[in-house]
Amino acid sequence: MLVADPPLAAEYRDLRVRLADATVQEKVAELQKISLAVRRSVVEMIATAKLGHIGGDFSVTDILVTCFAGVLNLDPTRPLREDRDRFVLSKGHCAASLYSTLAYCGFFPRSELATFMAPLSALNGHPNRVKVPGVETNSGPLGHGFPVATGAALAAKLDGASWRTVVVLGDGEMQEGSNWEAAMTASHYELANLTAIVDRNRLQQGARTEDTKSLEPFGDKWRSFGWELREVDGHDHAALLQALEPSTTGKPVAIVAHTIKGKGVSFMEDRVEWHHKVPSPEQVRAALEELR
Amino acid sequence: MSIVTDATTYDCRQAFADELIRLAEADERIVAVCNDSVGSSNLVGFRERFPHRLINVGIAEQDLVGVGAGLANGGKIPFVSAAAPFLTGRALEQIKADAAYSNTHVVLCGQSPGMAYGELGPTHHSIEDLSWMRAVADLPVVVPADPEQTRAAVRWAAANPGPSYLRIPRFKVPAVTPPDAPFGPGIANTLTDGDDVTVIAVGTLVSRALAAAERLRAEGIGVRVINMPFVDPLDVDVVLAAARETRGIVTAEEATVSGGLGAAVASLVVAESPVRMRILGVPGVFAPTGSAEFLLEHFGLTTDGIVAAARELLGHGLHS
Numbered sequence: 001m002l003v004a005d006p007p008l009a010a011e012y013r014d015l016r017v018r019l020a021d022a023t024v025q026e027k028v029a030e031l032q033k034i035s036l037a038v039r040r041s042v043v044e045m046i047a048t049a050k051l052g053h054i055g056g057d058f059s060v061t062d063i064l065v066t067c068f069a070g071v072l073n074l075d076p077t078r079p080l081r082e083d084r085d086r087f088v089l090s091k092g093h094c095a096a097s098l099y100s101t102l103a104y105c106g107f108f109p110r111s112e113l114a115t116f117m118a119p120l121s122a123l124n125g126h127p128n129r130v131k132v133p134g135v136e137t138n139s140g141p142l143g144h145g146f147p148v149a150t151g152a153a154l155a156a157k158l159d160g161a162s163w164r165t166v167v168v169l170g171d172g173e174m175q176e177g178s179n180w181e182a183a184m185t186a187s188h189y190e191l192a193n194l195t196a197i198v199d200r201n202r203l204q205q206g207a208r209t210e211d212t213k214s215l216e217p218f219g220d221k222w223r224s225f226g227w228e229l230r231e232v233d234g235h236d237h238a239a240l241l242q243a244l245e246p247s248t249t250g251k252p253v254a255i256v257a258h259t260i261k262g263k264g265v266s267f268m269e270d271r272v273e274w275h276h277k278v279p280s281p282e283q284v285r286a287a288l289e290e291l292r
Numbered sequence: 293m294s295i296v297t298d299a300t301t302y303d304c305r306q307a308f309a310d311e312l313i314r315l316a317e318a319d320e321r322i323v324a325v326c327n328d329s330v331g332s333s334n335l336v337g338f339r340e341r342f343p344h345r346l347i348n349v350g351i352a353e354q355d356l357v358g359v360g361a362g363l364a365n366g367g368k369i370p371f372v373s374a375a376a377p378f379l380t381g382r383a384l385e386q387i388k389a390d391a392a393y394s395n396t397h398v399v400l401c402g403q404s405p406g407m408a409y410g411e412l413g414p415t416h417h418s419i420e421d422l423s424w425m426r427a428v429a430d431l432p433v434v435v436p437a438d439p440e441q442t443r444a445a446v447r448w449a450a451a452n453p454g455p456s457y458l459r460i461p462r463f464k465v466p467a468v469t470p471p472d473a474p475f476g477p478g479i480a481n482t483l484t485d486g487d488d489v490t491v492i493a494v495g496t497l498v499s500r501a502l503a504a505a506e507r508l509r510a511e512g513i514g515v516r517v518i519n520m521p522f523v524d525p526l527d528v529d530v531v532l533a534a535a536r537e538t539r540g541i542v543t544a545e546e547a548t549v550s551g552g553l554g555a556a557v558a559s560l561v562v563a564e565s566p567v568r569m570r571i572l573g574v575p576g577v578f579a580p581t582g583s584a585e586f587l588l589e590h591f592g593l594t595t596d597g598i599v600a601a602a603r604e605l606l607g608h609g610l611h612s
């Protein structure tokens with residue numbers, strides 16, 4: 001089990017305190033800085049491991065950073081505090097950007113990121129709750145995170161507790177029936193304390209979602225399943241912060257975050273082959289150049 | 293009998309793809325069904341050749357197997373293909389109820405089994421599939437060890453009117469199957485003769501068993517190496533002969549020891565002809581992070597590991 005990096009944890013706490021009083025502009029500037037750093041370390045992790053899912057890592061980065069650095073109530077020095085907010089990355093193949101975000105928020109030392117997928121590392125190719133603080137449940141097989149998040153939100157409701165649960169899903173992942181089962185459970189139990197964010201980058205592993213098994217009309221599906229729908233630009237931190245405000249309708253909130261797979265590196269953007277392609281040394285240099 | 297392996301390795305995934313296309317040319321009932329896995333299920337060539345006979349249900353494994361069963365009901369011969377852990381684990385009940393219990397002609401193709409996806413972790417390792425699939429009645433479980441056997445498995449499954457599970461290896465492996473080796477349920481391949489100890493292996497472990505036999509032969513230990521592509525139904529005669537004629541049996545599989553090949557062999561010999569055994573596999577734990585090769589080493593699923601297990605068996609045998 002990894003442990004918190006005390007200086008980074010302190011820095012994270014300061015950041016949260018600072019951000020609490022900051023203007024939206026100041027907040028966004030901080031979040032943008034962190035997102036850039038997270039993307040840079042993702043490039044390095046994947047280049048070193050020679051494995052990873054860089055396209056989806058980049059489409060979800062701004063969502064992860066907004067949640068962890070801007071919204072969620074978490075304490076990296078006490079990752080299992082009972083009143084913590086729960087965050088579940090259901091699209092677990094994007095572990096690299098989750099690990100990187102957790103490290104930048106002080107959950108463990110950034111130096112650990114270099115061990116991504118190395119023999120005996122805690123940083124497995126998919127998030128592991130037992131080894132990595134900040135991971136609430138193991139994921140990797142798609143279609144698992146949403147039901148678990150629904151159960152967590154239900155527990156909070158049963159206890160009258162004020163912590164919230166956020167789950168992040170891939171859009172391709174929404175083809176798994178288990179997600180729609182969870183969506184029905186959550187609306188049936190009126191889990192206003194649950195937010196599901198879909199990383200709507202319109203690509204999955206082999207092709208576009210609409211060419212593989214279409215999801216549209218996607219927003220209508222959520223509404224018809226009893227959810228409050230919010231649609232945002234998933235790379236706009238300010239819009240994400242606003243969309244992550246608590247439910248106003250007593251219903252669970254679905255945020256359809258429109259994103260670009262490979263966001264941030266021009267030659268990876270919206271290209272299906274970067275789902276799990278590994279950049280060459282020249283591409284690593286070019287990517288890091290763009291992410292300055 | 294001579295040891296048939298050499299240093300050259302061959303691609304089972306290509307063998308699977310080529311044979312499927314060859315059969316589909318001749319029989320238009322053959323269709324491929326996958327879960328956003330056209331590339332990882334080696335179906336790119338199939339899609340080019342037969343665009344309308346490739347059905348991609350997206351990321352939806354329960355749907356995948358159910359749709360496969362329905363296609364079979366409608367007169368097709370579906371090769372239902374996905375990463376082995378998700379195909380077998382996620383759709384276990386569909387496999388049981390819709391494929392096996394309903395006796396439909398669905399060919400389940402588990403791609404990249406064992407610890408082929410080493411670094412991706414235990415969610416992506418398919419080490420439980422042999423136990424799970426063995427536990428389902430009326431479902432033959434086939435683990436080809438090389439391209440020759442992969443092609444034979446595809447041909448057999450296309451012709452066999454019931455369901456089957458084929459475990460398609462990810463990595464290149466040496467050729468281990470002798471020319472004209474028979475292939476079918478309950479038929480093993482005996483690759484080397486020997487009277488001291490028997491090694492029964494499947495898949496990636498077969499070439500390692502042959503290398504172990506060679507090493508032991510140099511020490512004067514005769515090893516009978518058996519490749520058992522049908523983990524279910526087993527070749528009962530070959531197993532019982534080994535139990536009677538040699539002093540112990542080592543089994544080796546890239547799978548958990550709970551319920552796979554070793555368990556199948558053990559429950560047979562314990563009833564008919566008890567003999568000492570060593571069951572090599574993953575010992576009831578989730579693997580640490582690491583590459584496939586690292587993990588095979590980690591769990592002793594290597595030539596050295598097989599040699600050590602055989603020696604240990606014989607050592608114990610001498611003192612008992």
Ligand SMILES: Cc1ncc(C[n+]2csc(CCOP(=O)(O)OP(=O)(O)O)c2C)c(N)n1
Pocket residue numbers: 053055056057059091093140141142143169170171172173174199201203204205261327328351352353378382
């Ligand atoms: C149950 C299951 N089936 C298949 C896979 C293989 N797989 C990994 S990522 C992926 C595509 C995911 O697409 P999406 O959810 O849209 O994620 P993103 O595009 O954001 O990376 C697939 C099919 C898996 N991990 N789990």
